[in-house]
Amino acid sequence: MKVLVIGSGGREHAVIKALKKSPKVEKIYALPGNGGIAADAECYPVKATDIDGIAAFAKNHTIDFAVVTPDDPLVLGCVDQLEELGIPCFGPRANAAIIEGSKVFSKNLMKKYGIPTAESETFTNAEDAIAYLKKGSFPAVIKADGLALGKGVIIAQNFDEAEAGVREIMCDKVFGASGNRILVEEFLTGPEVSVLSFTDGKTVVPMVSSMDHKRALDGDLGLNTGGMGTVAPNPYYTEEIAKQCMETIFLPTMHAMNAEGRTFQGCLYFGLMLTPKGPKVIEYNCRFGDPETQVVLPLLESDLLEIMQAVRNGTLSETEVRFGKGAACCVVLASEGYPKHYESGFEISLPNVCEHEYIYIAGAKDADGKLLTSGGRVLGAAAAADTLQQAVSNAYALANRIHFENAYMRKDIGKRALAAMK
Numbered sequence: 001m002k003v004l005v006i007g008s009g010g011r012e013h014a015v016i017k018a019l020k021k022s023p024k025v026e027k028i029y030a031l032p033g034n035g036g037i038a039a040d041a042e043c044y045p046v047k048a049t050d051i052d053g054i055a056a057f058a059k060n061h062t063i064d065f066a067v068v069t070p071d072d073p074l075v076l077g078c079v080d081q082l083e084e085l086g087i088p089c090f091g092p093r094a095n096a097a098i099i100e101g102s103k104v105f106s107k108n109l110m111k112k113y114g115i116p117t118a119e120s121e122t123f124t125n126a127e128d129a130i131a132y133l134k135k136g137s138f139p140a141v142i143k144a145d146g147l148a149l150g151k152g153v154i155i156a157q158n159f160d161e162a163e164a165g166v167r168e169i170m171c172d173k174v175f176g177a178s179g180n181r182i183l184v185e186e187f188l189t190g191p192e193v194s195v196l197s198f199t200d201g202k203t204v205v206p207m208v209s210s211m212d213h214k215r216a217l218d219g220d221l222g223l224n225t226g227g228m229g230t231v232a233p234n235p236y237y238t239e240e241i242a243k244q245c246m247e248t249i250f251l252p253t254m255h256a257m258n259a260e261g262r263t264f265q266g267c268l269y270f271g272l273m274l275t276p277k278g279p280k281v282i283e284y285n286c287r288f289g290d291p292e293t294q295v296v297l298p299l300l301e302s303d304l305l306e307i308m309q310a311v312r313n314g315t316l317s318e319t320e321v322r323f324g325k326g327a328a329c330c331v332v333l334a335s336e337g338y339p340k341h342y343e344s345g346f347e348i349s350l351p352n353v354c355e356h357e358y359i360y361i362a363g364a365k366d367a368d369g370k371l372l373t374s375g376g377r378v379l380g381a382a383a384a385a386d387t388l389q390q391a392v393s394n395a396y397a398l399a400n401r402i403h404f405e406n407a408y409m410r411k412d413i414g415k416r417a418l419a420a421m422k
């Protein structure tokens with residue numbers, strides 16, 4: 001089969017490497033992919049948001065199956081358009097991708113169907129939000145309604161920070177139209193867990209749980225980033241909590257989307273907080289997480305293409321989804337200065353990898369056969385092993401064999417998870 005993968009990050013590289021293991025896959029195209037992904041897929045410079053361009057490419061290349069991975073093409077209706085051309089896809093249609101595309105939508109859904117989440121109020125006007133915050137307690141959480149490259153959340157420690165945040169989002173429009181509406185949300189506490197799941201609208205099959213490390217600096221300090229590293233499984237996510245999440249969150253969400261006429265088929269990502277009052281939803285994503293995918297897929301033992309086809313065809317309950325018993329860790333190598341200003345264009349030297357080691361390229365381009373850095377998050381060094389301790393140690397050993405001039409990584413990925421296991 002000829003498979004098309006939309007996107008250009010480390011997550012897409014992990015999806016492509018997993019798909020390559022399927023005996024059914026003859027060829028993989030990536031739009032646009034990147035200089036590193038080019039080692040595993042044929043890349044063409046069509047942007048992930050150019051839906052007409054993607055549709056034309058898929059038709060011209062007689063694609064048999066398409067995997068739409070990033071949030072923006074999903075929200076823009078890429079799956080709808082490809083399916084209309086008769087190309088089966090993995091990924092939700094636009095009317096279901098809204099679960100990530102609008103935080104107001106997802107909050108209202110959770111309220112309507114009694115799915116546990118933080119209390120919140122919605123505002124369409126900055127002055128009303130500021131007046132409300134003046135009477136509220138802190139920290140308070142302010143969220144832009146729409147997509148904001150994972151940066152639309154402000155945790156305000158006091159009223160001044162809250163007011164500044166509201167003005168940035170609603171008046172200065174730092175996230176564009178995404179800030180036309182905001183949510184002001186109760187601040188929750190507890191360990192965070194990412195649970196990616198496959199769902200065809202009839203069954204939800206959670207993947208192995210994971211833990212992201214979103215802050216730039218060791219000790220969870222510094223600015224929020226797209227994610228500096230991950231481990232799987234997440235030790236806080238016990239079997240008992242998993243059962244509770246299935247009953248109170250996963251199945252109710254699937255049924256709620258069906259009841260709204262927005263059946264979700266694809267990867268539904270549950271961003272959870274394990275609060276003293278039980279697990280609550282922090283956010284939904286309509287796609288695989290990045291860099292969660294880089295630790296989840298190395299542990300998948302079943303055929304990813306078969307699972308994706310089953311999700312598309314509504315036959316997930318008949319399909320095997322098996323994860324290994326081990327653990328995985330991914331350490332992100334970023335350009336020094338990320339998520340603010342950084343330089344790029346440095347040559348990356350990559351080592352040979354052994355079994356259970358993976359290098360997932362996110363921000364690199366090919367220049368006459370040399371791989372040069374071209375983004376904030378450059379790549380992920382991932383390893384799977386029998387224990388989390390070993391996976392962390394192997395991922396760092398791999399990361400230390402990779403070189404480019406201004407490479408930066410956190411030194412404590414997995415530390416909190418290992419401490420929690422003791």
Ligand code: AMP
Pocket residue numbers: 118141150151152153155185186187188189192214271282283
């Ligand atoms: P999000 O972009 O929705 O993933 O939010 C980014 C981060 O903000 C999350 O990973 C949490 O650490 C934090 N966060 C979001 N909502 C809340 C909340 N209601 N209470 C506490 N922290 C939150």
Ligand code: GLY
Pocket residue numbers: 150212226227285288289290291292
């Ligand atoms: N790692 C968080 C996300 O993909 O949104």
